[in-house]
Amino acid sequence: MAVHIRLKRMGRRKRPFYRVVVMDSKTRRDGAPIERLGWFDPLVQDNSIKINEERTIHWLKLGAKPTDTVHGLMKTVGIAMKWHLIRAGKSENEIDIAMKEWHDSKSLKADEIVKAKMLKAEAEKKVLEEAEAKKAEELKLAEEAEKATEEVVETEETPAEDNSEDTK
Numbered sequence: 001m002a003v004h005i006r007l008k009r010m011g012r013r014k015r016p017f018y019r020v021v022v023m024d025s026k027t028r029r030d031g032a033p034i035e036r037l038g039w040f041d042p043l044v045q046d047n048s049i050k051i052n053e054e055r056t057i058h059w060l061k062l063g064a065k066p067t068d069t070v071h072g073l074m075k076t077v078g079i080a081m082k083w084h085l086i087r088a089g090k091s092e093n094e095i096d097i098a099m100k101e102w103h104d105s106k107s108l109k110a111d112e113i114v115k116a117k118m119l120k121a122e123a124e125k126k127v128l129e130e131a132e133a134k135k136a137e138e139l140k141l142a143e144e145a146e147k148a149t150e151e152v153v154e155t156e157e158t159p160a161e162d163n164s165e166d167t168k
Contacts, residue, residue, distance in 0.1 A: 005066040020051050022059050053079050
């Protein structure tokens, strides 16, 4: 019996939600699982993933094969890294140190992404403010030009009226 760690689709139409489960390879996708290991929600902005690390490692030790998608999720969570270190024969202390470094580097990357998003938002805000200022200045110039043309028209009409009064 070949055992796979794979996704089981849940949720409704156009709103998928997946469970990470251990199943016999011959069982249909939505069939009864041997064990539930976690879940994956692709519709959440950060792709929420929750996988029980201890049970997943247990099943990997027993020979369960993760599908490509589940393996990618395991990489995201860090289980694939831990499994790699276990298979390499590292001690518990070495694994803990390596996983701490991995989590620290991942959090640094996340912080860099957040900073980049903040800088981008500030730049977009600045561009919008500059565009609004430019638009306001153009509007002001247009109003001034309109006033100037009104004054010119009024000054041209005023002498004509004065001439008519002088002739009387």
